[in-house]
Every structure is written in C-alpha cells, then in structure tokens.
Amino acid sequence: MSKIIQIADIHFGTENPRALAAFEDAMDSIGPDAIAVCGDLTQRGKREEFDAAREWLDKFDLPRLVVAGNHDTPLLNIYERVVSPFERHDRYFEDLSQPVVLDNALLTGINTSRGWQTRKNWAEGSVNLEQLEEAISTENATEDRTAFLICHHPFLSPPDAPMRTATRRGRRASRRLAKSPFRYLLTGHVHSPSVTVVDHEDHAYIAVSAGTLSTRLRNNPASFNLIDISGRDCVVTIFNLHGDRFVPMKPHVLTPDFVRKETHVEID
Template identity: 35%
Template sequence: MTLLLQISDPHFGTERPDVVEALLQLAAREQPDLAVLSGDITQRARRSQFAAARAFVDRLCATPTLVIPGNHDIPLFNLFARVLHPYANHRRVFGADLEPVFESRELLVIGLNTTRRARHTDGEVSTEQIERAAQRLERATPLQLRVVVTHHPVASVAAEDTRNLLHGREHAIRRWAQAGADLILGGHIHLPYVLPLASRMDIARPVWAVQAGTAVSTRIRGQIPNSVNLIRYDASDPNGRKAVVARYDYDENGNAFVPVLEHALDLPSTDEARSPVSVRAAGSS
C-alpha cells in the first residue's frame, strides 16, 4: 500500500497556526510516502512566506515532497521581480526545478508549472510540457500509479469556475490519457472534488481529476473548511490496481483533520480501460 498526501493552496502568510499543527499531526500519524504541494504555497511570494512554507515542509517527518508553484507564488506588486525573476524566492527555498518528478516502485508523479508571468491568475500548459509529461508517462511500469500535478484545474463542477480552467487542458487530457495517466491533481479554486474525465470527453482510458481545497489558509471557500486529500494506492490486489481518494477536513471542535468522504477508483491496467467508480461517505460500508 502506497500513500500520497495532497496539500494545496496553503497560502503561507494567511495560514492558521492551529490548522498547520493539525496537518502536521495528520502527516505524522499517516506517514505518507509522498507529500504533493500543488501550488499557491504563499500568499504574495515574499521571502518570509516562503520561509514559513519551508519550515512547514521541514517538519513533515522527512516525508519526501514534490512542490510546484501557483500563481500566488509569483510577485504581484513587484513588477520588476515578476518580469525578470518571477520564481526567485520559490527556487531559493524549494530548488531550481519548477517541474519536479518523483518515482518509486508504485508511484510516478510528474509536476508541471502551469503559471505564466504574463497572466494574472490563469494557468496554461504548453504543447512541449504536454508531450514531455506524456513521454514520461509512457515509460511508467505496470505497477505504478501515474499522476500529473498541475496547479490549475482541468475540470470544474461549478459554472463560475470554468474561467479558472487550465488553458490547453483538452489536448493535455487526451494526450496524457493515451500515455497512461491515472490522476491529474490540482488546486487553485479551493474546492475539493473528484471527477471522472472519461464521462466528459472521449479519451483513451479513464482518468480522474482530483482537486484539493485550501490546506491551512484563512482563505476558505464558502462553508468548505480547510481540507487535504489522502490517496491510498494498492497495486497488489488480484482484481487489479485500486486507489482511494479520501478527503480530510479540519474539524474545529476536535482541532484535527478527519475523514469526511472517499472516492474508490478501479484503475485500468496498462493496456485496458475500465471506468467503474464509487463514492461513499467516510465511515459507511
């Protein structure tokens, strides 16, 4: 069993200390094999905010991390920095690679930078990025869960979020499906959900969009609390590869992240496409 923790949009600079501690407790208890931070690590891309984010990552009990930037991780008001050195503070803290890749026996996770200095909040994926990720997906082993991480969402459930969708997404989804992708993780809109993309477009195999809410920020959306996703993956099931996306919300009364919803996914093998998916409330049979 492999466990991936998806943390999105923490917006350090607006973080809630109690929620940060609760998330660290969740990570210590679950001990994920990888923590993915899917963008908007900071509120305004300031050095102090990146330092706070780095301190948080350093407390994740030596859990490997994959970190990509979001649109908030580019300076907004410092136009000189935005034009000439938009990722300087991000690189100073998290390294030069803005599109890291993590690989283990059961995981292949490909990070992509969908931010653009010329855009305000919108994201974009280029033909070169799409193809590079696809070629890497095609080299995955049959055991691996194949994941692409973008900050901007590739599908929405609310009409008002269509304006936030990733530019270039349709070509990306089709190409990555052809290459064997299982999941596309995203954030940006602070709304957690799981969507089967095969029900929305004609693609080569089932692919799921997995969105996370804001992990620790005060910038919650409506009545949705701070939340993260835990993705459990089992490649050894005799009936095929299995994944469960469990949403954990922050409970104010218990000062802890608690499971509230699970999406159980039957994943296709390398060369077949099966698409049954069930959704159930956490704790139900």
C-alpha cells in the same frame, strides 16, 4: 501499498495555524510515503513567506514534490513578475521539483502558472504542451506504477467548484493526458476538494482537486486529500478540518476501469 498526501493553497501570509497544526498531527497518524504540493505555498510571493513555507515543509522527512502556483510570483514587484516570476520560488523549492518514484507510484509535475498574461485575469492557468509531453513521456510510468501528474491549475474547471477556471490549452492538454499512461491529475487553485472522472472517447483520467490549508476558504472547510494506492486501485479520501483535528470523509474508491458513481465529464 503507498500513501500520498495531496495539499494545495497553503498561502503562507494568510495561513491557518490551527489547520497546519492539525495537519502535522494527521501526518503522524497516517504515516504517508510522499507529499504532493499543488502550488500556492505563499500569498504574495514574499521572501518571508517562502522562508516560512520551506521551514514548515521541512518538518516532513519524506519525499515531496512541489509545483508553483500563481500566488508564488512576486505580487508587488511587477518587473520581477514579468522577467523572472519563479526565480524566488525555484531558489527555495528547486530541489523538491524533481519526480518522485515510489515502488508502485510516480509523481511528476509541470508549471501551469504565469507571472503575467495578455488577458484580464493573469492568475488563470496556462499549459505548455511541450512541457506536458515531456512529463508524460517518462519511462518511469509503467504498468506496475500508477502515474500522477501534479500542477496548480485544473485543465478543466471542476463541475462543483465555487470558482470557474479557464486554463489556456487546458482542453488540448486534457485530451492528451487521457491518452497517456498517466491516470491521475492532482491540482489546487479552486480551494475546493473534488474527484472527477474525465472521459474522452475510449480514454480517461481522474482529476483530483485539493482544498486549502489557509484562511481563504470558499464554501468548504480547510482540507487535504489522502490517496491510498494498492496494486492498480486507488482510494481518495478527503480530510476536512473539524475543530482542532482533520476528519476523513466518505472515500472515493477508484479502479483501473474508472467504474464509480460520482461525477463524469465528457470531453468534446
């Protein structure tokens, strides 16, 4: 059995100290095997925010996979945001960007964030389909190892999220992921936890969105996800902050044939 912690949108600069302290206590209790960080470790992409984020992540002596979010670009330096939007992020986290291989799980990431885009909301996601293909074609995704793809933006907007998303090439990426050996997509961005089975013809994957550990809440308390992997079965449990501690909610029990009672989304 492996235990993976999924977090997103910590937003150092507007972080929630009470949530971070409670998270550290929860890590001591849970004893996870790896952490997936689904982007937006900072609020404005400042050096001091990256310093704080790296110092905090280094408290956890276990494998970690970090992907960038749209807030991890230099907000106020337009030139850097256009020319080298992730140079600062990579300087701090390039060593944590490599795939994590556990006995029965694989975590690999792609960057869906951009420093700028030719559309009104540059913070929306965009999938590089070549990068996606490279990520999901890895030989480490075997029948004995459950494969997770990590990125910041959901490919499709989660049905019950408090904000809608419009990820470029998200629908094409979703179809491709459904036909790949990867069965889980772990994302952030919407600051709201959810578990959704995404169906496309005879193929499917499970989209798991993490909440936030910052003060930038959207209709939900601060939260993180715990993913328990046993054989080919997974249990996803959302932990919500209540007072000074995280409390587990009703678990989502997931099997290889994706039989469950929660939300399904059909891809047309």
